[in-house]
Amino acid sequence: MRRVPALMLGICLLSASLSSAQKPEEWLPITPQDWQIKDAPGNPGASAIQLYYSYYRDDNDEFLTEYRRIKVLRDSARRTYADVEIPLDPGMTLADLAARTIHPDGTIVDFKDKPFTKTVIKTRGIKFTAKTFTLPDVTVGSIIEYKSKRIWHSHHVSDSEWDIQGDLYTVRADFKFRPYQGFVETYTDFSGDFPRSRVSYAYLNQVDVTIPKKNKGNLMELEVQNVPAFDREEYMPPESDFKPIVIFYYGAQEVASPDKFWDWLGKLWPDLIENFIGSHKEVQELARQVIGSETDPEKKLRKLYARAQQIRNLSYERERTDQEVKQENLKRNRNVADVLEHGYGTANDIDRLFVALARSAGFEANILQVSDRKERSFNKLVLSISQVQSEAAVVKVNGKELVLDPGTKYCPYGLLRWMHTSVTALKMGKKTMEFVTTPAAPASSIHRTANLVLTPDGSAKGEITVELNGEDALESRLDALDADEAARHKSFEDFVTALLPAGAIVKLRDMQGWDVADGPLVGHLTVEIPNFASVTGKRLIASALVFSTFQKKAFAHEGRKYPIVFGYPFDETDQVNIKLPEGYSLEAPPYRRKAGLSYAGYEVSSVMEQNQLVTKRSLNVDGLSFPPEKYDELKNFFSVVQAGDGGQAVFRPQETASADKKD
Numbered sequence: 001m002r003r004v005p006a007l008m009l010g011i012c013l014l015s016a017s018l019s020s021a022q023k024p025e026e027w028l029p030i031t032p033q034d035w036q037i038k039d040a041p042g043n044p045g046a047s048a049i050q051l052y053y054s055y056y057r058d059d060n061d062e063f064l065t066e067y068r069r070i071k072v073l074r075d076s077a078r079r080t081y082a083d084v085e086i087p088l089d090p091g092m093t094l095a096d097l098a099a100r101t102i103h104p105d106g107t108i109v110d111f112k113d114k115p116f117t118k119t120v121i122k123t124r125g126i127k128f129t130a131k132t133f134t135l136p137d138v139t140v141g142s143i144i145e146y147k148s149k150r151i152w153h154s155h156h157v158s159d160s161e162w163d164i165q166g167d168l169y170t171v172r173a174d175f176k177f178r179p180y181q182g183f184v185e186t187y188t189d190f191s192g193d194f195p196r197s198r199v200s201y202a203y204l205n206q207v208d209v210t211i212p213k214k215n216k217g218n219l220m221e222l223e224v225q226n227v228p229a230f231d232r233e234e235y236m237p238p239e240s241d242f243k244p245i246v247i248f249y250y251g252a253q254e255v256a257s258p259d260k261f262w263d264w265l266g267k268l269w270p271d272l273i274e275n276f277i278g279s280h281k282e283v284q285e286l287a288r289q290v291i292g293s294e295t296d297p298e299k300k301l302r303k304l305y306a307r308a309q310q311i312r313n314l315s316y317e318r319e320r321t322d323q324e325v326k327q328e329n330l331k332r333n334r335n336v337a338d339v340l341e342h343g344y345g346t347a348n349d350i351d352r353l354f355v356a357l358a359r360s361a362g363f364e365a366n367i368l369q370v371s372d373r374k375e376r377s378f379n380k381l382v383l384s385i386s387q388v389q390s391e392a393a394v395v396k397v398n399g400k401e402l403v404l405d406p407g408t409k410y411c412p413y414g415l416l417r418w419m420h421t422s423v424t425a426l427k428m429g430k431k432t433m434e435f436v437t438t439p440a441a442p443a444s445s446i447h448r449t450a451n452l453v454l455t456p457d458g459s460a461k462g463e464i465t466v467e468l469n470g471e472d473a474l475e476s477r478l479d480a481l482d483a484d485e486a487a488r489h490k491s492f493e494d495f496v497t498a499l500l501p502a503g504a505i506v507k508l509r510d511m512q513g514w515d516v517a518d519g520p521l522v523g524h525l526t527v528e529i530p531n532f533a534s535v536t537g538k539r540l541i542a543s544a545l546v547f548s549t550f551q552k553k554a555f556a557h558e559g560r561k562y563p564i565v566f567g568y569p570f571d572e573t574d575q576v577n578i579k580l581p582e583g584y585s586l587e588a589p590p591y592r593r594k595a596g597l598s599y600a601g602y603e604v605s606s607v608m609e610q611n612q613l614v615t616k617r618s619l620n621v622d623g624l625s626f627p628p629e630k631y632d633e634l635k636n637f638f639s640v641v642q643a644g645d646g647g648q649a650v651f652r653p654q655e656t657a658s659a660d661k662k663d
Helices: 006-018 032-036 077-082 258-277 281-291 297-308 322-327 336-342 347-360 470-479 485-497 628-645 654-662
Strands: 048-058 063-072 083-088 092-102 108-110 116-123 126-134 143-152 160-163 170-178 198-204 213-215 219-227 245-251 364-370 390-397 400-404 424-428 433-437 444-454 460-468 505-512 521-529 533-536 539-543 570-579 584-588 593-597 600-608 612-621 648-653
Touching: 048 077, 048 143, 063 077, 077 083, 083 092, 083 143, 092 126, 160 170, 258 347, 258 364, 258 424, 258 433, 281 297, 281 336, 281 347, 297 347, 297 390, 297 400, 336 347, 347 364, 347 390, 444 470, 444 521, 460 470, 460 485, 470 485, 470 521, 485 505, 485 521, 593 628, 600 628, 612 628, 648 654
Parallel strands: 048 170, 444 570
Antiparallel strands: 048 063, 063 143, 083 126, 092 108, 092 143, 116 126, 160 245, 170 219, 198 245, 213 219, 364 390, 364 424, 390 400, 424 433, 444 460, 460 521, 505 521, 533 539, 539 648, 570 612, 584 648, 593 600, 600 612
């Protein structure tokens, strides 16, 4: 985000006070055609259809209005769309709200209650909330509509978006955006004492030939009609890579074209980073102390990495107010020497200190500005540095470049967070910048063991051990940063419970590895599973495995439109030991199954060992992204996985077995 220059603040406020307050638009008339709609075009059986949507964001007068009208077509949509959630960013308040339900006979039921406040996300001192409410008396055939106005007073502007396509077929939608009309602080295009600024946009995955147009007052507008619902698929790339979307961003002369923007950035950014890294004798002395007598290059680098991670990482602490910063005497780091002197810094500060340490030890080291594939893949047409705000370090060791990220808390040496792997990055030289691709993520492993005792009534109880490594361990540690011990325990219990049969009761006994970067995250739990086995006569029929297959939904359809993407390669190894009830024996074991592809493998088998059934399972997927043409191949592979994971064993009392032999 770019702050409005302080010298212009009074003018900004005056400009806002003179403008007329924007109110949500009046209710639109409902046409006979609206009432006649029984299905969404091209999507028979759809639960609802969006008849109208309006979105207007005004950065100048600091408000956002929305108007949504939906017709309920199936009973399944009554609760889905009657429950409404209006998100509020920090500093944003709901200034106006109206909602109602209209029945086919013309009866109107207004919403008259007050909305509830719901905390959506609370992390490191930043709280995102939403106003929630339920529209009254919604039935099949009803039309529901609501309009709202949100306001803020932040004196900041930022990138904003029009999301053209949603979950419902949309008959008509209107989008409006008015940028801030005063001066916005930018890096270039200075004229006199004040910077000039402009707003540019990128229209990705354009839905038709219509493009946004600029009207009076610099108001950008776009109307679209008959937009189909977005048909998402499990394990697909970010949806925003395929949805039509308009992105607005502020800039100056550099946003005139993509070539001009990236050329400008390549001249500006390396200088800024190099000025921060610099050459400081205290950093050089620290590097000598840390390395000591070590001569092996990689061991040297590991020591420097560990030392950089000892710096207090402010990026993973709660956001502080200006008053709290002053009370804690937290000072701004102007360079890596300040980072070292203060003993704290942001994630980017720590990465830059590591690069300075590595250079001091004789390594060739540079900063990478890294994109993020979690929400949207990097796109050169989007002229915004928000695409590459994360940093990492690239160091040449033994003739090979290694990408490292000590600035991510708990990130082990040699690992990047999965959303920063296999993505576009900007490699910053001392005077140059080049586009590169970050390395692929290594496979992350999960090891699970269950020791269960089966009883004649079909229940089972015992112990489970779950071990997470690599990306799985890192993400779990980061997710738990803001949680106390009780919350961590509850989170891990919920994670394991979701893997087990319905009704399982899980209790975490102990946990190791929460607060370290290296090594696995290991939990030991007790478990009780009522009705684990079904009782048929005197026989027990039980699953040989207790852990569910998470890929079930990914391959439920006959065809595939989008690529199949996993966050990172993975391998799972399970062992389930089921001790039989006294006097029981194995009548029929589960089938042994095995499947293999050039990039994936699966095997499950069972044996009897001292009155217990021992089942071992392994699954690995070595690839990250697969084109739709690979769908049938993957579907067949995972059908074997699902069949093997669902394998059952039959147990019976020994006297029954003896009687059967006599017969």
